[in-house]
Amino acid sequence: MTRRARDVLARTQEGDGSWKGDYGGPLFLGPVYVAALYLMGRAPEPDIREGMLTHARLHQNADGGWGLDVESPSLVFTTALNYVAARLSGVPAEDPALVRARAWLHAQGGPLGSGSWGKFVLALLGLYEYEGLAPVPPELWLLPRALPFHPSRLWCHCRMVYLPMGWLYGRRARAPETPLLAELRRELYPEPYEAVDWKAARERVAPSDAYTPRTFWLRAVNRVLGVYERVHSKRLRARALEESLAQMRGEDEATHFICIGPINKVLHAAVWHLARPEGPEVQAHLARLPDYLQRSDDGVKVNGYNSSQLWDTAFAVQALVASGQAEAARETLARAADFLEAQQVLEDSPRAARFHRHPSRGGWPFSTRAHGWPISDCTAEGVKACLLLEPLGLNRVSRERLGHAVEFILSLQNRDGGWATYEPQRGPRWLERLNPSDVFAGIMVDTSYVECTSACVQALVAWRQVAPSAAVDRAIARGVDFLRRTQRADGSWEGAWGVCFSYGTWFGVTGLVAAGAPQDDPALRRASAFLCARQRADGAWSETIQSCRERRWVEGATGHAVTTSWALLSLVATGDGASESARRGVAWLRGWQGADGRWPSEPLAGVFNRTCAIHYDAYLRIFPLWALGLADPHGGEAS
Numbered sequence: 281m282t283r284r285a286r287d288v289l290a291r292t293q294e295g296d297g298s299w300k301g302d303y304g305g306p307l308f309l310g311p312v313y314v315a316a317l318y319l320m321g322r323a324p325e326p327d328i329r330e331g332m333l334t335h336a337r338l339h340q341n342a343d344g345g346w347g348l349d350v351e352s353p354s355l356v357f358t359t360a361l362n363y364v365a366a367r368l369s370g371v372p373a374e375d376p377a378l379v380r381a382r383a384w385l386h387a388q389g390g391p392l393g394s395g396s397w398g399k400f401v402l403a404l405l406g407l408y409e410y411e412g413l414a415p416v417p418p419e420l421w422l423l424p425r426a427l428p429f430h431p432s433r434l435w436c437h438c439r440m441v442y443l444p445m446g447w448l449y450g451r452r453a454r455a456p457e458t459p460l461l462a463e464l465r466r467e468l469y470p471e472p473y474e475a476v477d478w479k480a481a482r483e484r485v486a487p488s489d490a491y492t493p494r495t496f497w498l499r500a501v502n503r504v505l506g507v508y509e510r511v512h513s514k515r516l517r518a519r520a521l522e523e524s525l526a527q528m529r530g531e532d533e534a535t536h537f538i539c540i541g542p543i544n545k546v547l548h549a550a551v552w553h554l555a556r557p558e559g560p561e562v563q564a565h566l567a568r569l570p571d572y573l574q575r576s577d578d579g580v581k582v583n584g585y586n587s588s589q590l591w592d593t594a595f596a597v598q599a600l601v602a603s604g605q606a607e608a609a610r611e612t613l614a615r616a617a618d619f620l621e622a623q624q625v626l627e628d629s630p631r632a633a634r635f636h637r638h639p640s641r642g643g644w645p646f647s648t649r650a651h652g653w654p655i656s657d658c659t660a661e662g663v664k665a666c667l668l669l670e671p672l673g674l675n676r677v678s679r680e681r682l683g684h685a686v687e688f689i690l691s692l693q694n695r696d697g698g699w700a701t702y703e704p705q706r707g708p709r710w711l712e713r714l715n716p717s718d719v720f721a722g723i724m725v726d727t728s729y730v731e732c733t734s735a736c737v738q739a740l741v742a743w744r745q746v747a748p749s750a751a752v753d754r755a756i757a758r759g760v761d762f763l764r765r766t767q768r769a770d771g772s773w774e775g776a777w778g779v780c781f782s783y784g785t786w787f788g789v790t791g792l793v794a795a796g797a798p799q800d801d802p803a804l805r806r807a808s809a810f811l812c813a814r815q816r817a818d819g820a821w822s823e824t825i826q827s828c829r830e831r832r833w834v835e836g837a838t839g840h841a842v843t844t845s846w847a848l849l850s851l852v853a854t855g856d857g858a859s860e861s862a863r864r865g866v867a868w869l870r871g872w873q874g875a876d877g878r879w880p881s882e883p884l885a886g887v888f889n890r891t892c893a894i895h896y897d898a899y900l901r902i903f904p905l906w907a908l909g910l911a912d913p914h915g916g917e918a919s
């Protein structure tokens with residue numbers, strides 16, 4: 281059984297030693313991709329276009345709308361954009377699916393109720409007027425860096441999305457008019473387009489799209505920026521556009537035109553099309569578009585990142601070693617070791633300070649080295665995996681390079697003792713009150729997370745074992761302190777990048793245990809009690825994305841193998857691996873496994889910015905194997 285799971289993992293390894301799979305889920309990425317290409321006078325290849333339409337049709341909600349992700353209730357944002365993308369891809373307005381979509385959209389008041397990013401993309405296509413947008417002045421990039429609201433202080437994903445947005449906004453970029461766009465302006469709005477009060481539309485957001493309320497402060501800032509927009513100097517704007525373009529060039533170079541994520545990627549392509557039509561930048565961007573495309577059973581989608589390869593590979597290694605059958609998986613592990621070696625970032629990005637980049641040397645990214653943005657916890661998982669491979673004689677990363685990875689990790693620790701994702705926290709927490717996205721939470725500032733903190737603590741502890749003289753004790757102690765402070769009164773930790781409390785608690789617990797917390801530590805007792813109280817009658821655990829949105833444990837309809845695995849891994853760590861609770865969890869997990877060694881697909885286990893679910897394809901192959909390997913070490917030998 282464990283052996284069959286191990287074989288499934290081994291069989292699905294790529295030739296380069298990684299695991300590469302579907303990283304879909306969000307339903308706004310495809311439409312933004314199609315819209316940006318349309319602005320460039322292009323369209324996806326016919327097979328891609330058809331695949332994207334299949335994907336959209338399969339994930340249309342019963343009410344006619346589309347959700348933020350494949351499991352979400354309908355939003356105006358994603359419904360308007362998926363409708364437009366379908367029309368731009370040749371679907372006629374009378375198509376029954378689009379008739380239903382239109383009915384839902386009109387019932388919500390049309391695109392005026394969309395979350396802000398939807399309005400922005402519509403404006404790019406000339407389907408919404410710029411006057412109806414909250415201003416995104418590119419001049420912010422010219423402010424002194426020392427100001428707490430300089431764009432360089434924002435979470436890198438947020439600033440890299442608003443960077444091209446600012447340029448496009450400053451230019452009032454708009455796709456060339458076509459008859460289809462004119463038709464769309466008639467179809468999208470319940471009222472005549474000419475009759476829309478655009479200024480009033482700035483303030484509108486439908487209840488479906490209003491997850492993060494617009495604060496008094498945000499509205500005040502928007503009003504001030506609105507006044508500025510009316511009086512702005514043309515010369516200053518020209519300089520701001522130039523600086524934005526320079527920043528985009530820096531990002532393109534540092535990422536080999538992959539860009540940090542799918543949104544800034546396609547917006548950069550559109551920007552370069554307008555700035556230097558048919559120029560080398562456009563060609564370079566087009567060549568890297570396929571990096572984001574994913575063909576799956578449910579059609580073609582735009583992945584949330586260029587891949588999740590490093591992350592999955594580092595976890596796969598840990599799961600295989602934990603399964604106690606490292607010898608049997610030797611070849612698989614050797615190939616994975618090669619991949620880990622090949623993906624470490626060995627140098628800082630070019631002119632890092634000029635482009636507001638933190639030094640990168642030694643870090644591991646989430647996907648591939650070419651992507652160029654290393655992350656705290658990806659580096660930590662990379663270090664952990666290499667050090668696990670070492671006693672097997674399989675580690676390929678030198679001590680010196682592992683030392684650089686550790687330096688990278690240390691350089692990212694925050695003043696509060698925790699670790700954020702890509703950079704140490706740069707902006708004040710109050711910036712979050714200016715979150716203009718409506719549909720996401722926690723996008724403004726990169727703050728400390730339980731996941732990143734625990735992974736970094738574990739990596740530093742592992743490093744200390746092989747390099748006893750390393751000066752990491754204080755960093756570990758401060759990390760532990762952060763973990764203790766962020767445990768909730770009920771014993772759990774709230775995860776930010778996986779669903780949700782089961783994920784966060786696994787990290788909280790394993791971080792404390794790695795740093796030496798004894799099994800009778802009250803924090804571990806409370807975590808264990810929290811998990812046991814949430815176990816289902818059938819022995820499983822189950823949590824859905826709704827947990828993240830509502831910030832309380834919300835169970836799914838059935839047990840989930842991934843949630844159950846995280847709970848079991850936590851119980852093993854707290855010393856409760858032999859408990860009745862763990863035994864029942866193991867029995868459920870074994871019973872749920874199919875004859876082919878796989879676990880049946882289940883709701884998405886990944887999340888970002890508290891609202892959007894994302895699919896980690898390899899998790900169902902990694903975590904049950906890992907959990908069974910540790911919670912039922914002899915179970916595997918039986919078969």
Ligand code: LAN
Pocket residue numbers: 437438441541542543584585591646655657658701720723731732777887888889894
């Ligand atoms: C990711 C993917 C990896 C993920 C982990 C390393 C797993 C996590 O531990 C830290 C956060 C991080 C790096 C992360 C942050 C948010 C991302 C980049 C994503 C979930 C992939 C897609 C998402 C990105 C923000 C999607 C684009 C949407 C925006 C709101 C900009």
